[in-house]
Amino acid sequence: MKYAKIAIILILLITSCTAKKITEFENGIISFRNCPDGGMCNVEQIRDSQISLQEDTTGQMYPKIDKSNTYHLYKLTFTKEVKEDVMDAEYQEVIYFQIEKSKTFRKLNNKALDRAKVIYGRQCHCPGETGFEAILSGSLLFETFRQVTEIHLEIKPDTLPVEMNKALTKVTFHD
Template structure:
């Protein structure tokens, strides 16, 4: 009986190590995708004083998928295209578990954009404008499609992108509702 218990434990350990090793391949792909990123300084007006903000323009694109529970999430693909990602983060106070707070806004830059494009309300879905709210806040956390607001996006002659985004989501409390670059 003792031998059986030892063999069962050993089998369980081998299975767990195999799962951990096989999970690393997806991490490597994500890191490779994130290496192709341009970080940008942002206007202090877009970032509340109690948090840290960052904007990145990444190469690639994403589609919006739905899991078996009905929750949406982005599925990133490498290749052509550009996407903008703004992140506002407040780290947890020392000694508080699950106290981090993060809002990430992302959208795809329209292919071939030259000059200015202004989108309002339902037309924002053309850019797959998403909010990812990460916090310990029931009913609020997760990905949410943004369909209320206004986005003015511009590509200048030097191929640089700037934008002004104002948005809201019914039923979701947000801290950052205006982002300018």
């Protein structure tokens, strides 16, 4: 009887520590692997939203985010650390994709990435190497289990250079 009480106390202590670790991370990020050196990576969920790629009057592509009853939008961002005293030194890469709210698992490869509307964007002062494009080469694995979402993403843009071509992240999104 005495050993049973000690075992129960130990189990409660172990499970309470594990549950606490998941919610203590800033922005809900548990881990983010393959973030390029010299910058910060982030992932966020834009609830009840979907994305499309539009073309402006100059022929440049840009993402358009709309409200949705069907999808949640996900945004992975790599922001490079730059010198503060250098003008126009900002550098950011962003990858968007959308997943149906009802899905807890999605695995897509190459042209099937269009079902998730995977879009890559590069924003920097690098003439001819900025903009947005649809991604139809790579892979996406999305899985949610017990409030933890795991994302494995690998992209191969056709026209734009990329530093964050792989992302492996575990995150918990708070309502």
